Amino acid sequence: xxxxxxxxxxxxxxxxxxxxxxxxxxxxxxxxxxxxxxxxxxxxxxxxxxxxxxxxxxxxxxxxxxxxxxxxxxxxxxxxxxxxxxxxxxxxxxxxxxxxxxxxxxxxxxxxxxxxxxxxxxxxxxxxxxxxxxxxxxxxxxxxxxxxxxxxxxxxxxxxxxxxxxxxxxxxxxxxxxxxxxxxxxxxxxxxxxxxxxxxxxxxxxxxxxxxxxxxxxxxxxxxxxxxxxxxxxxxxxxxxxxxxxxxxxxxxxxxxxxxxxx
Numbered sequence: 001x002x003x004x005x006x007x008x009x010x011x012x013x014x015x016x017x018x019x020x021x022x023x024x025x026x027x028x029x030x031x032x033x034x035x036x037x038x039x040x041x042x043x044x045x046x047x048x049x050x051x052x053x054x055x056x057x058x059x060x061x062x063x064x065x066x067x068x069x070x071x072x073x074x075x076x077x078x079x080x081x082x083x084x085x086x087x088x089x090x091x092x093x094x095x096x097x098x099x100x101x102x103x104x105x106x107x108x109x110x111x112x113x114x115x116x117x118x119x120x121x122x123x124x125x126x127x128x129x130x131x132x133x134x135x136x137x138x139x140x141x142x143x144x145x146x147x148x149x150x151x152x153x154x155x156x157x158x159x160x161x162x163x164x165x166x167x168x169x170x171x172x173x174x175x176x177x178x179x180x181x182x183x184x185x186x187x188x189x190x191x192x193x194x195x196x197x198x199x200x201x202x203x204x205x206x207x208x209x210x211x212x213x214x215x216x217x218x219x220x221x222x223x224x225x226x227x228x229x230x231x232x233x234x235x236x237x238x239x240x241x242x243x244x245x246x247x248x249x250x251x252x253x254x255x256x257x258x259x260x261x262x263x
Contacts, residue, residue, distance in 0.1 A: 005057045011232045012054045012126040017135045019233040020123045023240055027119055030244070031112045037104055037259035038251035040111045046243045047118040055125035065121055073113035077106035104259055129154050135227040144221055152207055160200055167195055 012020075034040050052062060133147040171191055 005061045007058060008056045010054045010056055010126070011235055012122065013056070014230065015126075015232045015236045016139075016227060016229050017123070017127050017132045018139055019229070019236060020127065023237065024116070024119055024123065027240065028116050031115055034112075035108075035261045036248075036251055037108050037111075037257050038255045039248050040108055040115070041256060042247035042250045043243065044111045044115045044118070046247055047115050050239070050243065051118040051122045051125075054122055057125050062121075069114060069117040069121070073110040073117070076113060077109045104257070131225060131227050134223055134225045138223060138227055139229075148211065152211065156200070156204070156207070159203070160196070163196060163199055164192070167192060 031040070031043070034043070048066075055062065129151060133142070133151045136142040137144055137147045
């Protein structure tokens with residue numbers, strides 16, 4: 001998905017996407033029942049190290065996504081931090097009551113979000129769109145017409161952005177020779193939306209006709225790409241299990257906050 005930002009490849013690139021998705025679902029279910037703050041903290045740190053080392057993309061791209069994840073996770077926990085219950089008050093102003101318990105409860109929620117997000121980024125950085133849908137067709141028996149339709153839709157997204165920038169540059173040249181009243185406010189938006197919609201509708205129609213002519217039906221078909229399960233899937237499962245166990249051992253042997261229940 002991010003091949004242009006790739007620096008190196010790891011075993012995670014060759015692991016089957018179904019294994020990655022199932023592990024992601026299991027990880028999401030597990031972190032919901034982890035109430036030990038130190039365990040969650042160590043698991044988040046280990047998952048971050050796993051994501052940075054296994055993704056194989058440029059540090060600049062990782063920094064951008066991690067910053068977005070940090071912002072999202074912190075803002076999602078503000079309601080719990082500002083208005084949660086607790087015994088030890090740290091800050092109180094009007095309707096805002098920040099207690100020690102609510103603060104750690106909100107941070108615990110943020111750590112859960114970050115853990116799942118880091119694993120999700122690892123999947124995104126190491127999975128190709130084509131192999132995702134081929135794996136779904138070969139192993140989960142997704143109908144080819146749906147899989148290829150989604151694949152084509154994803155491939156259309158860069159073309160839509162390219163059309164937008166081309167139209168934007170063309171309008172810049174046009175606006176120099178027409179009255180400014182003709183492209184203010186809603187009119188400027190119309191100049192962008194209507195041509196983009198009509199152009200992409202025509203492009204989607206041509207694509208659908210081409211796919212229909214090439215025989216994208218529900219019958220048996222062969223595949224150019226084979227996406228089998230391999231020993232790399234076993235390695236990925238073992239790595240995730242080791243991270244879970246190691247984070248628990250660290251929380252017991254080297255506790256940081258000594259908070260055993262952040263609920």
